[in-house]
Amino acid sequence: MAGNGNENADGDFSFSAAAARDALPRITTEKGAKSADVCHDDTAPRVNFQTIDELHSLQKKRSAPTTPLKEGGGVVMGTSGPTTPSSGETMLQSVSASLASLTRETGPKLIRGDPTSAAKVAHVPHTPTSVPAADVSDSGLKFTHILHNLSPAELYEQAIKYEKGSFVTSTGALATLSGAKTGRSPKDKRVVKDETTASELWWGKGSPNIEMDEQTFLVNRERAVDYLNSLDKVFVNDQYLNWDPENRIKVRIVSARAYHSLFMHNMCIRPTPEELENFGTPDFTIYNAGKFPCNRYTHYMTSSTSVDINLGRREMVILGTQYAGEMKKGLFGVMHYLMPKRKILSLHSGCNMGKEGDVALFFGLSGTGKTTLSTDHNRYLIGDDEHCWSDAGVSNIEGGCYAKCIDLSREKEPDIWNAIKFGTVLENVVFDEHTREVDYNDKSVTENTRAAYPIEYIPNSKIPCVGPHPKNVILLACDAFGVLPPISKLDLAQTMYHFISGYTALVAGTEEGVKEPRATFSACFGAAFIMLHPTKYAAMLAEKMQAQGATGWLVNTGWSGGSYGAGSRIKLAYTRKIIDAIHSGSLLNATYHKTEIFGLEIPNEVEGVPSEILEPMNAWEDKEAYKDTLLKLAGLFRNNFETFTSHKIGDDGKLTEEILAAGPNF
Numbered sequence: 119m120a121g122n123g124n125e126n127a128d129g130d131f132s133f134s135a136a137a138a139r140d141a142l143p144r145i146t147t148e149k150g151a152k153s154a155d156v157c158h159d160d161t162a163p164r165v166n167f168q169t170i171d172e173l174h175s176l177q178k179k180r181s182a183p184t185t186p187l188k189e190g191g192g193v194v195m196g197t198s199g200p201t202t203p204s205s206g207e208t209m210l211q212s213v214s215a216s217l218a219s220l221t222r223e224t225g226p227k228l229i230r231g232d233p234t235s236a237a238k239v240a241h242v243p244h245t246p247t248s249v250p251a252a253d254v255s256d257s258g259l260k261f262t263h264i265l266h267n268l269s270p271a272e273l274y275e276q277a278i279k280y281e282k283g284s285f286v287t288s289t290g291a292l293a294t295l296s297g298a299k300t301g302r303s304p305k306d307k308r309v310v311k312d313e314t315t316a317s318e319l320w321w322g323k324g325s326p327n328i329e330m331d332e333q334t335f336l337v338n339r340e341r342a343v344d345y346l347n348s349l350d351k352v353f354v355n356d357q358y359l360n361w362d363p364e365n366r367i368k369v370r371i372v373s374a375r376a377y378h379s380l381f382m383h384n385m386c387i388r389p390t391p392e393e394l395e396n397f398g399t400p401d402f403t404i405y406n407a408g409k410f411p412c413n414r415y416t417h418y419m420t421s422s423t424s425v426d427i428n429l430g431r432r433e434m435v436i437l438g439t440q441y442a443g444e445m446k447k448g449l450f451g452v453m454h455y456l457m458p459k460r461k462i463l464s465l466h467s468g469c470n471m472g473k474e475g476d477v478a479l480f481f482g483l484s485g486t487g488k489t490t491l492s493t494d495h496n497r498y499l500i501g502d503d504e505h506c507w508s509d510a511g512v513s514n515i516e517g518g519c520y521a522k523c524i525d526l527s528r529e530k531e532p533d534i535w536n537a538i539k540f541g542t543v544l545e546n547v548v549f550d551e552h553t554r555e556v557d558y559n560d561k562s563v564t565e566n567t568r569a570a571y572p573i574e575y576i577p578n579s580k581i582p583c584v585g586p587h588p589k590n591v592i593l594l595a596c597d598a599f600g601v602l603p604p605i606s607k608l609d610l611a612q613t614m615y616h617f618i619s620g621y622t623a624l625v626a627g628t629e630e631g632v633k634e635p636r637a638t639f640s641a642c643f644g645a646a647f648i649m650l651h652p653t654k655y656a657a658m659l660a661e662k663m664q665a666q667g668a669t670g671w672l673v674n675t676g677w678s679g680g681s682y683g684a685g686s687r688i689k690l691a692y693t694r695k696i697i698d699a700i701h702s703g704s705l706l707n708a709t710y711h712k713t714e715i716f717g718l719e720i721p722n723e724v725e726g727v728p729s730e731i732l733e734p735m736n737a738w739e740d741k742e743a744y745k746d747t748l749l750k751l752a753g754l755f756r757n758n759f760e761t762f763t764s765h766k767i768g769d770d771g772k773l774t775e776e777i778l779a780a781g782p783n784f
């Protein structure tokens with residue numbers, strides 16, 4: 119009967135007599151079953167390992183270029199004999215030379231690979247020399263491990279294991295903290311003034327180049343190098359800048375953090391394994407000592423942070439800041455020096471291209487919309503921030519994008535939202551401690567939250583990131599005064615006037631309550647990065663725009679209907695419609711009327727944009743307040759331009775006159 123354990127209809131099992139005495143039933147298998155068939159679910163073939171260590175050694179397959187040794191065996195390399203060094207050896211020698219102490223004239227002893235890894239590692243061949251005991255230092259005796267061009271996955275592991283504040287977010291990005299500094303430190307930037315740069319660069323009032331001498335640079339360089347050599351391990355990135363193959367620059371970044379290495383991996387152009395094998399000597403080297411400060415007793419130092427550029431030595435030193443943007447923008451400064459020497463214009467601009475090959479440039483100061491508006495689902499992204507314009511067309515300097523994340527939404531910026539995934543560095547964002555979902559509205563750490571991702575994370579990026587000559591040059595200004603029209607067409611002189619002015623007005627504070635907008639004028643929409651006098655870049659831009667017949671536009675991505683506090687920021691959807699109309703060419707054929715004071719040409723209609731916002735005065739309720747604010751802004755423009763009135767722009771005296779006349783008239 120059911121339940122008494124004696125069912126045996128199929129002969130599958132039967133209870134032994136013990137069942138009757140309440141013991142556990144003994145299971146008997148099917149008649150005739152051989153012992154080898156007992157376990158039907160474990161029929162895997164023989165294993166290839168005898169020990170746990172062997173099992174672990176099987177997990178990782180060797181790959182070039184990130185694993186320690188190319189030629190198997192894993193023997194520690196001895197002193198270099200008559201045989202030619204392997205590429206791994208060459209790399210170590212090259213890095214050791216980069217990290218050489220200038221006072222001791224020796225490079226550190228280097229080992230490739232993580233210090234904690236059990237994997238066999240190779241070290242740089244070191245010629246044994248007998249040195250006086252007094253010259254021997256502890257750092258000279260130790261080995262520094264070099265983590266050379268690690269992959270994003272390896273860098274994630276390094277960051278999570280060793281760098282506090284590193285987490286994987288719910289979408290797979292690496293959340294990091296940049297420490298005390300969450301933005302650049304322009305007041306701490308120094309540029310070496312030597313015989314050459316004294317005459318070539320822009321110095322003095324308004325210039326971003328604060329001088330330092332060669333000797334002081336070497337003091338800071340030694341400080342950074344000694345710090346890096348004192349560590350167990352340093353990260354080394356060998357990468358490229360500029361997608362134009364004829365004007366590509368090789369850069370090496372030596373840093374103390376996996377965060378910095380992954381950031382630059384994303385932001386610079388990534389070499390192929392073959393290119394890395396044959397990388398050779400870099401054209402420019404960054405020593406990023408991160409949190410290690412400069413010595414404030416050092417000449418020219420006014421804080422514990424110092425970002426030093428030496429164009430002669432082709433080196434940059436970073437002390438006392440971990441904000442990764444310093445590296446990206448430091449290299450941009452270098453390009454602003456090197457490229458004009460080759461008659462190539464360097465630009466703080468975004469750049470994209472339509473299906474018909476029409477290229478647009480987007481100039482603008484930080485936060486005005488270069489990244490947001492160049493990332494356009496209907497167009498190919500060439501780059502979001504740094505470009506070159508040569509006789510051949512445009513090329514992106516970088517291999518990645520650096521998007522502002524504050525208030526980021528999937529609806530408004532889907533491509534940027536989707537780019538925040540595995541491999542992306544997310545700086546200073548706040549996330550849920552359990553779900554790891556990021557709250558992009560949270561400004562607890564900083565308002566300047568950022569995502570750095572490789573450009574190919576944007577689905578319609580154009581690889582290689584080059585394009586033909588621009589057709590449209592769009593100047594973005596986030597006008598928190600709310601008086602500039604959302605869109606106006608510029609003639610060449612006006613384009614130059616606004617390019618040299620480089621105006622934007624962001625909101626002064628992030629605290630509660632209404633704050634006065636603060637006007638910022640930054641020549642060439644990037645005074646912090648230019649090296650030569652602004653008129654040099656302006657002359658090149660004028661010449662190129664003229665030669666190519668490019669049209670200039672001024673787009674206000676800021677306020678409408680009143681200043682910050684009374685009006686509101688122009689809807690991103692409207693700005694996108696305006697940009698669409700520029701790209702399509704429909705705005706070129708529109709009818710226009712001219713504004714008072716600034717003399718800007720405003721279109722009477724733009725498809726998809728309410729006409730009442732096109733003329734700024736119409737959107738203001740208080741017309742008197744509008745006029746006062748407009749005059750106030752015009753005055754700010756005029757004051758700012760005074761420093762440029764004594765400069766000639768290019769060889770064309772007539773253009774200079776026209777540019778001076780292209781400013782506000784009142």
Ligand SMILES: Nc1ncnc2c1ncn2[C@@H]1O[C@H](COP(=O)(O)OP(=O)(O)OP(=O)(O)O)[C@@H](O)[C@H]1O
Nearest residue numbers: 483484485486487488489490522675688689690693
């Ligand atoms: N009408 C608008 N047009 C453009 N951007 C807008 C508009 N309204 C709001 N925004 C927001 O303004 C910000 C523009 O930032 P974006 O990253 O594009 O600046 P950026 O010019 O690339 O600056 P940076 O050089 O510092 O990278 C984004 O957060 C975007 O969502």
Ligand SMILES: O=C([O-])CC(=O)C(=O)O
Nearest residue numbers: 301302443447484503520
């Ligand atoms: O450099 C930065 O921190 C961000 C940036 O792109 C800019 O300011 O133009």
Ligand SMILES: [Ca+2]
Nearest residue numbers: 489503520521
């Ligand atoms: Ca940007």
Ligand SMILES: [Mn+2]
Nearest residue numbers: 466483484503
């Ligand atoms: Mn920028």
